[in-house]
Each structure stands twice: as structure tokens, then as C-alpha cells.
Amino acid sequence: MVAARQKRYSLAFADSGSTLPTVQSDHTQATMMTALASSARPGLRVPGLVAALLFVCIATGRPATAAAGSVATTGATSALAAASAVATASAAGVAASAAAASSAASEATPDAAAAPAPALATSDAAGATASAQAAPASAATDAPVCTPDGGRPGRPAIGLVLSGGGARGYAHLGVLKVLEANRIPVDCIAATSMGAVVGGLYATGMTAQEMQRRLSQVNLADIAFDVTERADLPQKKREDERLYIDSLTIGFDSKGFKAPVGLVQGNRLQALLANWTAAVPTNQPFDRLPIPFRAIATDLQTGQKVMLDHGSLPLAIRASMALPGLFSPAEIDGRALVDGGLVGNLPVDAARRMGADIVIAVDIGSPLRPLNALASPADVMQQMIGILIRQNVAEQRKQLTPNDILLQPDLGKQTFTDFQTANQAIAAGEAAAVAALPRLARYALSPEQYDAYRAAHRRPPLQPIRITSIDIHTNGASVPKRVVRNALHVKPGDVYDPQAVSADLLSLTTSGNFENVTQQIVNEGDEHRLVIDAQEKYWGPNFLLFGLGMSSSSTDEGGFRLHLGYRRPWLTPSGLEFRADTTLGSDLQSAHVELRQPLSNKIGYYIAPYADYKRRFTNIYDSDTDIKITQYRFQTSRVGLDFGLPLARLGDFRIGLAYTHLSASPTYNMPLEWFLPDNVSLPGTLFPSAYGHQVSARARLVIDQLDDPTFPRKGYFVEARAERSLSKSSDTLFESDAPFTDVYGKVMVAQRFGRHSVNASIEAGKSFGGTNFGNPLGYTLGGFQHLSAYAADQLSGNALLYGQVTYMNQLATFNASPIKALYVGASAEAGNVWTPGTRIGSGSLKQSYTFFTSLTTAFGPVYVGVALAPGGRRNIYFQLGRTY
Template sequence: MLEHLAPRLLSALLAACAIGLPTAAQAQAATRDAAPLRPRVALVLSGGGARGLAHIGVLRELEAMRVPVDIVVGTSMGAVVGGAFAAGRKVDELEAFVRQANWDGILADRPPRQELAFRRREEDLVVPSRIELGLGRQGIALPPAAAGNSALEFTLERLVAEGRGDWPVNQLALPFRALATDLATGELKQLTDTPLFLAMRASLAVPGVFAPVRVEGRLVVDGGLVRNLGVDVAREMGAQIIIAVNVGTPLMDEKDITSAVSVANQMLQILTEQNVKRSVAELKPVDVLISPKLGDVSFIDFKRFDAAIAAGREAARAVAPRLQALALSAEAYAEQELARQITPVALARALPLASLKVQGTRHADPETVRAETGLELGKPVTLAEVNKAAAALYGSGDFDRVETQVSDQDGRRHVNMNLTEAQWGRSRIRLGLELYSNFGESNRFTLVAMHVASLLNDWGGELRSVARLGNRRGFSSSFTQPLGPGSAWYLSPGFSYEDSGFDAFEQGRITSRWGARERSVSLALGRRLGQWGDLQVGVGRVQSSARQLLPEVADQSDAQVSVAAYYAQWRVDTLDSVTFPSRGNLIDARIERLRLPQGSPHHRLNFLGLSAFSWGSWAGHVYTEWAHSQLGSTSSLGGFLRLSGLPDNSLSGSSIGFGRFVMAKRLGEMPVGLGGAIRAGFSLEAGAGRERSQALGRADLRLATSMFLSVDTRFGPLYLAVGSARSSGNVISNAAYLYLGPFW
């Protein structure tokens, strides 16, 4: 069963397969009901995850030999490829899609980051971890599925164009069955009067990986549990000759069963293998069994599509004499293919939107959801715009499923959106970890927990709270209230409290150690800039105090200050990743007007910018930071990727400037479930800092470089690095680092 655990290609092929649906039910019925004057041939395709790409190779050879297919039965991955073929997709199109797919994006456990709402992206910057739990009345809950609630369906809805798989399975031009397992009874479920995309989605619902799907009144999961090779189903559909393709993963050797996970995997494989053996025993002498030799291609090796497709072609050629006995003449085969590849429904043109129905919501207000789509009644709308609106709703994180149905009547377009609210997304906790060590005097460790409660009222109010425990201790909370259904404008009151420490330096040496405490309240008026940005103006008050800890000072009182602030802030985030981005930009520009209880107003300016890029297997970014304050020290430099080699935060001033260039090469991948990419890279850095009475100059410039090895973990990027910095006086400072946290 775990042989089907390759979720994201499945979703992508799922999307691809529904693009070529027929336009006319009458034409389909005529093709479906016409009895050929020859034996009816059924193609039965098994599940097998990435190994199922071999089905494309088999289809390629059947096409070359002009072997007709009158019936298609598929399980899991076989349902994806078989459904695509039955719905009219050409083999060339399937193969081209597989080759052009962005596997890193497809195999991710959520939608691409660029398609998330800006507040969801903002959460990544606050806590760059992927450890999330639900919090409800019954306590803490695990995610309902390891691969994300509805990423597979969302990919389908996003990629499918005209005639997307809304047509019921039993109305396709080529008779097709997707096989699933009834989760309540354990019985085989044949999906017939079900939309094509939903039938294939259900057949792919690997337990623990994808959430079960309710179809035809039953809760169903992957069909491989009970019928991974549906020979008997094909026979029931009238097949007289069966071409069965088995790509299942072989059982592991005893020496490879070394953990609880491998034991569970083997148990599921045994269940699948047993039902496959029973199905193979049902084959008759006239039937053809094709078993591609896939070797070490595993169920998750989607990037080895060339090997899988080639194995399918080779296995089909091995039985070519038996297949060629079924071949049609060139004219007859072309006629059959023309009937299968009926032109899809033309939904690309824009038509006036006559109705927009929102169904399935419990906490979300339908009026607010309709406003969030940006679709307006009476205005022309294309299918691409409908899919974009659905993508935005899914990217909000509030919904597990966003299913759209589009129909045209009398030159007007009708859109139905059936939503499933996130089972635990309305109240979720993200756990993070921050670790920093230079294997010397600077060692920091902080646990982070962020709680987000969404859909708190009809307009979509949201409360976000962040707690830190360790070297940084604090708590912050903010409430974001849109100013109307679907409004881009919002109000956001907030407060924060933080205890921390810092070192004072003189000529690169620690002279004292201080403890600091800061409390703040704020109120902001903001506006969302699409999904990519945010603009705010606000007011606030900050109360700060500091006390020298080392060396101890007798009878000292805390140094305290209270500042009123008025600010404007502009933020942009289009990064594709917060672990190691390869494209996109990050901008944070803020200007503040500060007023002390006595004295004239002061100004503080901060700018941060990052631009990411990629070059083959290399990825990198250019980063710049500039800050200036009329009140004294505003920021500090020193430490990994902030003048690597210098002591942490050892260079400060009322004005600082900093820039770096980072490149890293992808070396490999962590085991599935433990993390992501392994990289080796380097950085080139330059920075300077001065007090307000002095201007920054070349004499202040510090140069630094680092070399690092990084691993993408579930808590964020983990770095092992060495750095070296050189000042204008040719003083060299070196350091080694172990660092877990954000790169900015």
C-alpha cells in the first residue's frame, strides 16, 4: 500500500488527465455503447506510486502497435494514467507533462508558497518551521493527512483547463472504473456516478498520506488495499481480453526490515501483494500480463520517470507478438482514437458571471468568501480566473478543499464553489526552535510556539500569538480585523513583552553583559496588496529598561525609557521558500517618528531587501540591510551571515550598512519525512557601523566570508559553518558556527 505514497506527481497527473474531457454526452454515449466486431479489450492498470509511470510506456507501445482499448480499469496511480487515457488525453501529452513537471513543488506538503495568502507567508518569517498541530476542544490533534489536506485536489483544480473532470465517470467516451476501498466496511468500491477528478482522487487516498474522500455517500481510501489489479472488474464490464499491467513494489527482504516503519510498510505490501496474486490467477490464456522490470525505482522516485517509462515500453515489447495479434488497421485505429479524443468543452472564453454559489461552510461567512474571490456578478470571467480565485481561497489556509464547478447557459457563466473548512486549521500551533552556537562564549537556545486562531467572526478576524522560552523570553499577540467582507483594509491592535540579553563590546571584546526588558502596544491600519504584500501606518508606545549583569554593579537602578512612535511600513514577500529560496524577493521598509517625554522628535529608518535566484543546481541570494536612528544604536552586526567571523552583535551604531552574496549547491536529499535538501555553499559579506555624529566611510568597512553545509529540517535550515572577517586594519577574526534558524 505504501507503494502509492508518492503524492505530488499523482496530483499533477491527476490534473493533467482531466484536461481533455469530451464536449458532448451524446457523442460519448454513442462511442461507449458501440459494440466492436472483435473481442472487447480491457486495459487494467495497477497502483504503484512513481512505478506507475511505467503505464505511460505501455500505452506508448500499444499506440505504436495500434492495439485498441475498449475498457480501462485503474487503481491508485493506475487510475490517474487510466483516467487520463479514458478521458481523451494523448500519450504524448501525458509524457510531456511528466517530463516538464516541477517535482519539488508537486511533492511539497502544501501549495507553492507564492500561492499562499500574505499572512500565511508572514507566519513562515516569524517561525520558519513545518511542525504544526491542531488545537481544539478535545486537545491537541495531529494533521489529518501527512501530505496536506487538499494539495492534491487543489493541484487538479489549478491545472485542469476546459472540461475539467466534472463529467461523471459513466459518461466518458471510453468506459472507465477507478477502484477504491470503503473505509467503513473494507469492501471494494467501484466509482461510477462520480466526477472523474473525484474518482481518481478517491482511488489515490492513501491512508495516512491523503485524507479519505466521501463519494457516493461512502468514505473511501486507496483501492490498492483490496484490489490493486482489477481483473474481475474488467470482466464484469464486458472485457473478453484483458491486458493487465502490474507495477507493484516487491516485498522487502528480511535484512531490510529493520524498523517499526519498515515493518508497517511490509505488512501493507503483503496485503497488496496477496490481492494482486488472486487477480493474476483470474487471468485466462487469452489475456496478457505485463510486468515491467523496474528494479530499484521506488514508489517515490518520480524524478526517475525516464527509467519507469522505458521499463514499461520494454515490458510491452517483450509480449509484442501477443499484442500485435489484437492490432487494428491504421484506418480503424485512427477512427477509434478520434472518438476517444473528443474536443474538450470550450470554457476558456470570458462570459458574464450569472451566479456564484458558496456551499459547505460552517464558520466562514459565504458573503465574505464570495467577496474574497474577487469575482463580480455581471462581469465577464474566464475559467482561469475562477481557478485563480479558488487558489487564493485555498492559500488562505482556512479550507481543506476548494472544489469548483463551472457551467454555461445561454451565454452566461454559473460557478459553484463547494468548500470544506480545515479540520483543525482554524486553531493551530506551529512549534519552532532557534539554536545558535559559535562553540565559544555565544550559545543561545530558544523554543518558539505560535498559535493562530482564524475565522473568529463573519469578516474573517484572526488572532496570532507567539511565545518564546529560552535565551529569548517573551510573548506577543495581535488581532487582525478586516473592515468588511473580503476587504483588503484591516485594523490590527497588538502588544508584546520580551526579556533578553546583550553584550557590550569595545574594540571587538566584551566589556559588559546586560539584561533588557521591553513592553509595547500598537494599533495599525493596513491594506493587503494582493497575496504578495502589505502596507501599514500605525501608532505605538514602547517602554524599555536595561540592567548591567556582568560585571556586577552595586545599588544600580534600571535605565528606563518610554517612547511614543508613529510609523509607516511596506512589506513584500514573493520568496518561493524560507529555508533556502531560489526565486522571489523580500522587502521590509519602515520609517518611524519617535517622541520622548522630553525633547524634540527623532526619526528611525530601517530597510531590508533580499533577491533570490538560481543557476542549475545552484541557488543563492543577494541581501542588503540599512538602518539609521537619531536616538543612538539601532542595530548590530556580527555572527553567521552578518559578518561571519566577528563576535555576535559586536558591531553596532546609529547607522549601519550591510550586504552579502550567498550561493549554495544542492548535493542531495534527506530521507523522506526527516527534511529536505542538503547543500554546500559560501557567502561574501561586507558591512559597517558608526555613531550618529560620524558618517559611514570606507575606513569602517568590514569584509567577511563563510563556507557552510546546510540541511533543510522540519524546524528550518540547519547550518554548520566557518567564517572569517577582516577589518580595515587587516585584523582577522575567525569563528565556527552551528545555527538553526532563518537566514535573514
């Protein structure tokens, strides 16, 4: 039955005329690829349910590599297509799994013969042809390129096959270390996904020890998932972080809503690979590397296997590990390519085609989960994906001969995203290779022979490359090429420094204008062209941002806030941007619109006319009893014009003029006569209403280098602002026409010590003269992280002094998960406010001591804790989001 199914489905491999076993033993995989990837552009029309499920699969550590990242239909249609394909695949998976089990059993004995793959026809008895044809993706011929350079005459050519598996791929390093230590040569490499990262770098001549040293010096999890240092973001992006959830941003145009086909663009990984492979020309066959190399990818449009053998090595590696739905596809020769694990996670056939006589295959795939562990639809989906991958791996393992060696490192429960357990994975790879040394030793070389082999495969020294010209390619009409050109400090005639160019390109990849920006050197004779390819976000040009905040405590009613933002960059070639922000909440409703027009392309200064409206409900408390006596509704309207100057990536400085109108009224009131003696009668109410307007000059400086706005563990923050009225008109509640001057400052520093961190801040403010209509309550204290034992804004006055120290212990981190980190911590706070006529510093500072547990999540930070203060004051709170 298995043979019949294999006979029914086969495909022509690459551009050869021969027919080899298909990498999927059932039509369902090609069907699923076609259904889910009918177009790699322009992206999702609605954020796909399938992509979300894939992300859950990946986050839980399973090899979730189904092509759900580029659905061109609606999310519901995509989900149905995926469900149909996976359901069909389950029946095929039973028989394929049985075949895999049989194959594994035969390989359990090292010298046991593996059954060779039978020659398969292209159709079944009914004449149905295979549904997918292999991609003519290779520029290489069928001539063997895996040649045994160095060593004894007539030795066999050894091909190394490295499978995909995410962080489990660190085991490949352990295998390579044992091969080197025992003088076992590698003459060619075929690899997929994480295997392509290790194999591609090794093919450049980098030793296993050097690769381990380099990888240990970087946070590969952050690099793989494009985690950018917050200090490298422009200030306007950092400000958006305080309100909005970046992963929920969607785009739209006249044709409808769109979302990126991947949550991660892969810019940091590609930049790292470009730096480490700078000695490799980008327009040469991979046969010319010190060790010939092939990377396996999948054509997202057709489901065909693509064997990458020439071009940009960093781009080929990135394509091979672009998990659909998590990483955006890599475009090569006009094709959208994703993770090769979909069609060839253990590419034994590619090594054979390169001419390998002996194959050393390293399979790091995750095992299937037991039936009782499948507790949700996401669990079932990831199990089905695992079955599909095991099918193509089983087909490849059948091509191993008795002389080949299959290594399966014991990686236990290590998941796809467990980068923090890299050392354990390396050790597991070493152990698997050491256990196989009795079989591996037969291919070992003498010290002299191995020296000759290493000389033939030594990494060439990096020769200085002098750039003769710079070409800039863009794919859209919105962002002018001069923006890319202005970001570059390199010029023709300079020596090429890939790290310096990557640093320049960082300002483009973090600007929010581009999906990805890549660099490569193209050699044409004596000419060396630096080619910069900047891909604009295809899911624009309009972007919607979403945010959420919730608060509940034992001292007030709690509340919620929903945030909606709109961004339209590059309205004109000069860089005009429209920004709008709306908040709908139980205590705050606001709207802000702004036009930001750059005045200089290089310096970055700009003008920003704006208008905003804010309605806020604020409780008023009796200062002696802490009892809420009323609630005021403050409505503020403002128009203004600012001049702004970005301070590199440090922060921003703005100065301008504003006109403000304010009205204030209590939401409930009491007649004044209730509080007078019986023989006294006065009209009116206890809490008056008022209104007024004013013109003021304002200035604000912000320097923000914190690594996180709410969980700062390193960096610093400085804010200084001042405002002075130029004209004013109001009724008596706001002290008539008295001018005002407000000044405020805040400084915070944070320092990390391994899992532990401490941050401390101090802030102070003072109002002189009348009331600032933009801030009618003056300065307030109370609420979460601002004297937490007191209710929100419980204390108010015209002078403020406050300081806090917070300790946090990071108990756990989670990669590619909706929950990113878990903390416990404690804080000590002290501060007070003073009303007009009271000497600042008089009386004691109010204190608060907080103990909390917190999570960083994809939907914002979550806090649960208790705050205590002298006198028995206590506040238990729950907090979601950054807005309270």
C-alpha cells in the same frame, strides 16, 4: 490451505448479486481498516503514531497505504490497534505470498495458463460470515460497457488495468505509447491510485504523447504534495513561516485536540485535473467518456472497495490516490474515500465486470525488501503493508486467463516519490510493452481500422460553457459564504474558464481557512451551474503553532528558542482574528498578542491593536579587544495600534502609534572605583541601569516574493521602515528627552540556474537624535548570516551598512521525506556599524567568508559551516531553525 482461507473470506462485489474473491485473503485487512478508521471525522484527537509511521513508510518509497489517516481514538490506542492488525496479518502473508509466488511462476511463460479463481462461499465450515461487504458504490448496471468500437468485426473488447505505485506510475505512459504506436486499441480502463491519474486522463481521449507533454511541463511532485509557491501565500502566512513549522500545527476545540487526517489536502492536484478535464461534464457516468473508466477507492470507515463510475472525474481520481495518513480523504456521497490500493491495487475484476474479453494488466508494485534490510520498526511496518497489498494483487492476478497479458516494468529501485526519474519510468514501461509485442500484436488493428477506432474514441472538443448560476457550498459556520464569493471574479453569463476559476480559488486554499476548495460544472439541460465546495478546516477553530531554533558557535555560548503560537480566526462574521506568539529562549523571552479586524472584505485593509513584552540578554564587547565585558538585560513593554493594508499577495504595509517602556540593567557589574586612581573615589558602578518611556509613530513596508525565507533561490525581498518619537522621558543613559528618528531599508534578490543559485542583499540603517527604546542597541552586526565570523550582535552603533552574496548548489532533493534538500554553498559578507560622532563610511568594512553545508528539513533549516575573516578570526557554527 490457501483454498480454505479463500473459502472462509469473500465479499459481495459492489452492487451485483454475484460473489467474487475478496480483495483481501485474510480478515486482518478489514480488521485493520475498522480499527484505524472508526471515524473519518472529526480527525485525530492526538497526532497519531500510526500516521507518523505510515509517513515514514511512504517517505522511504514503499507502498505505504494503510488506513491510519483518520484515527478517532488516542494515538497510543491507534498504534496498538495497528500493531495488532499487522501482527495478525503477518501469518496470513506467508501463505498468501506463497500463492503469489506460484501465480507469478505460472505467468513467467507468456502463454502459460493462469489458474482461474474458484467460486467461493461466504462462510467457513463453522458458518462464520465475511466481516466486510462490498460497497454499493456504483451507479452502473452489469451490462457490458467495454465494447470494441472500431476495428474488425467480432474483435475482442480489450480492457486496460493500471495499478498504483506513485511515481512508478509513469511507466503506464510508456506502455500506452507502445500500444498507440502498434495500433492496439483500449476499450475500457480500470485503475487505482497513480494508475487512475494516467488512466483517467487517457479515458478522456488524451493521447499518451499529449499526456507526457503536459506532465513534463509541471512539477508533479510539488502538485501531488500540495507544495504552494511561497509568493502565493498571504503575508501573514509568510511571516509565520519564519518562526513556525507548518506541519506541526494542531487544532483544538471544546472536545480536545485534533489534527488533520492527512498531511496533504490535494488541492493543487484536483485543480490541475479539473483544468485538464474541463471538457468532461461532472454529473455523467464515466461510461460516456471516450473510453469507459473506473477508479478504485477504499471506504475509510468500513474498508469496503468502492468502484467509482460517475460524478466528478477529478474528485474520483483524487480519491483513488489518497494515501491514508499522507493525503486527506476525499468525500464522495458522504463517504470518506482513500487510496484503492488497500483493497484493489490491480483491479482486474473491475475490467472483467465492465465486459473486457482481453485484459492488459500493468503491475508497477514495489518488491518486498530482503529480511536483512528490515532494521527498524518502521521497516517492519512498511514490509507488512507491502505484504497486504501483494495479497490483493495476487488475488487479482489469479483472474488473468492465458489470453490476457501481464506487464511488469523493470523499475529497479525507483520509489513511490521519485518523480524526478519520470523519464526512466516511461522508458521502463516502453521496454516491458515492447517485450510483450509478440503477444500484443495479435490484437493490433490495421491502419484503417485503428483510424476508425481513434475516431470513435477521440477527445471531444471543448465547447464554450456559459455559466448560468453559481452555487457556493460550505460545511462550517465560521467563514461566511461571501468570503468565497468575493474571491471569484467569474459571474453568471461568463464563459467557464477552469484555469481562471482555479486561480481565484488559490487565494482561498492558501488563506489557512479551508481544508480544500473544489469546483465543478453541473449540467442540467441547458443550465450550467458552477458549484464551489469550500470545506473549512474541521480540526479548528483554534490552532497551535510550534517552532524551534538552536545555535552553537565557537565565538559565543550558543542558545535555543522555543516558539509557541496561537491563532483564532473568524471570531466574528466580520473576520476578527486573535493572534498570540510566545518565545522562550536562553537569550530571549517574549510575548505578543494582537487583534486583527478587517475593515474591507475586498481590499483587505485592517486595524490591529497589539501588546507585547520582550526581555533580551545581550552581550557587550570591548571594541578594541573583542572581549565580552558585560551582559545587559533589556526589558521592553509596548502597546500600539496599527492600520494595515495587504498589497495583494506581494506583502504588507502598516502604519501606527506605539507607547514603549524600557528598562536596562547589567547582569553583572563592577564598582567604578576599581578603574580610578587610588587617590580618587567615586560612588557607583561601571555599567549603569536605566529606564524610560516614549510614544512614537511607526511605518513598515514589506514585499516578500522569495521562494524560501532562509534558502532563497529565486524571487526578491524589500523592507523599509521608519520610526519617530513624539514624546519621550528617560534618565541620562538614554540621552534624556532627545527625540529620535530611525530609518532602515533592505533589498534582496535571488536567482536560480538549474541546481545552482545566487542571492545577494544590501541593507542600511541610521538613527538620528536620541535612543529608540524599542531598539536600544541601535543597529547590530555579527552572528549567522549577518557577518558570520563575528559573535551575535558583537558590533553595535547608530548607523549600519551591510551587504552579502551567497552561492548555493542543490546536491539532492527528497520527496515526502523529513529531509527535503541538501545544499553546499559559500558566502562573502562585508559591513560595519558606526557610533554617534563617527563619520559613516570611515574606516574599512569588516569582512567574512563562509563555507557551509545545509539541509532543509521538516523541522526547519540546518546549517553547519565555518566563517573566516581577515586577521585570523574564525567562527565554526551549527544552526537549526530560522530564528538566530
